[in-house]
Amino acid sequence: MALFESTLILLLVAVLLLQLSRRFSVPYPTILCLSGVAVAALPWAPDIPAPDITLxxxxxxxxxxxxxxVDVAYDTPFSALRRNWAPLLALAAVAVILTTAAVAWVGIALAGLPIAAAIAMGAIVAPPDAAAAAAMLGRFALPRRTVTVLQGESLLNDAVALLIFSAAVAVQSGMAGGAIPENxxxxxxxxxPGGLLVGVLVGRIYGLLAPRLAGTLSGTIFExxxxxxxxxxxxxxxxSAILATVAFxxxxxxxxxxxxPPRDRVHSYSVWEAVVFLLNVLAFLLMGLQARAIIGRLEGDRFWQAAGVAAAVFLAVVVVRVVWVLAYNRAAAFVVRRQGGHDGPTVGQGLxxxxxxxxxxxxxxxxxxxxASFPERDLIVLCAFAxxxxxxxxxxxxxxxxIVRLRFPPDDSFDRELSAARIALIDAAIAALEAHDDEAARAQLDSLQEARAATAAGQHPREVSESxxxxxDMIAVKRRRLAEMRRAGTIDEDVFHALEQELDWSELASSPPERLQLVEG
Incomplete structure (x- = not known):
């Protein structure tokens, strides 16, 4: 009950502070982190025993x-990953490995951690969360490729870090038990490959069964x-569970x-965004409470030694990423110039x-x-929180x-591509409309009369409105054309989803109420 009460307090604090997040352009994960610290530091916060706050x-x-x-991978097409494979490899693999190695060295040199435990600590803090950056980047005009690379990084670096983490934990556990697992x-x-295969297979099964649950709450549960x-x-x-989930x-x-159906899609997006936000709140609260308990167990010199190790780990994480990204940035720009190109990455993008x-x-x-029995678990958790x-x-x-200081030139490629795609959809609808031999397109008065008659008869106007x-019908035509453009690769995924959302709301606005309701079964 104490954990539940603390979660409610954190939710209230988060709701209040998130108003400041929107007003002052602060990423919401930053607000959640500060909220978790504040709630855990309250004098009246419950002192929950360690077993009760460890999952x-x-x-x-x-x-x-x-x-x-799933929230991030759904909006990231494989074509974008393939197109940006070089920077993604540099960030998702090399940067994670370098960061893990640097942090492991700090753990061994300053804290005397076993090698496997130090590598596990490095893997924990190695992968950046691009979703946290995206909360900020969406408010500024940045080159689209920069945003795409950061989004793709968050999918792949997690897999690399978790593979390293799992191997390090297995080795450390095996050493504690006297033998490292042979397999x-x-x-x-x-x-x-196994994770990718599982994800694709389950995704295909979902594609076959999900249409049968359209328009029901069971469809959301099935997700x-x-x-x-x-x-x-x-x-x-x-x-790899991470790669399986991404592939799915x-x-x-x-x-x-x-x-x-658009009704299901709008509902699904809302549910997933709320769930991810609530899980963020719970995770930050658990980490804050664990850090409070750990600090309470550290006394005197032990506390200052742990604080020094945590500060060194933080500096290693920041410095390694900045140095590696800038080095790769300049190398990539040099290669582009040698090949005669002029659109290589800039120093500002690298920063x-x-x-x-x-x-x-x-x-x-x-x-x-x-x-719970992992060597120096308290120190590692404290470093992760730091x-x-x-x-x-x-x-x-x-x-x-x-970003404001760097003054990036405006990138209007999204607006241009969006306008061109919207014109193509309108042209498709016009072509389909011209094939009609009725006068519905210019019979606004008739549609109003129909609406009046339907209302008088106890029906909703949209049920009988020819307009x-x-x-x-025209929205359905636009959807087919939009899907063709997506499959042909003439538009990027962000443009596709922007137009898809426009069509969803237009269809919902022209549909009778019974089409907007979800049923339980």
């Missing part, structure tokens, strides 16, 4: 990471079942927009990407997933001013 390791990862991954290397070799089911199946088979979401995203290193939900979840707090506050509060029927 089962596998549950922590599945509960916190899976929904957040560890084969499992790691199969983790990536959660398949999301967590994908994670659990991959875990049971010792595959990207597979569903390829077919769902053409099959899912923004390097400074977008805020840690978030994955770091929280992996820290929670450490076994990195979270430091990056979210220091980088989160300075990212906006940095609304025609609108829905």
């Amino acid at each position: 089962d390791p596998q549950l922590a990862l599945a509960l916190f990471v899976a929904p957040a991954l 560890l290397l084969p499992q790691l070799a199969l983790a990536v 959660f079942l398949t999301t967590f089911g994908t994670w659990v199946i991959a875990e049971r088979l010792h595959f 979401a990207m597979t569903v995203a390829q077919s769902a927009p053409e099959r899912q 923004v990407v390097g400074w977008c290193g805020m840690r978030g939900l994955v770091t929280l979840a992996t820290a929670q997933a450490l076994p 990195v979270l707090l430091g990056t979210l506050v220091v980088q989160g509060l300075t990212l906006g001013p940095l 609304d029927r025609l609108k829905r």
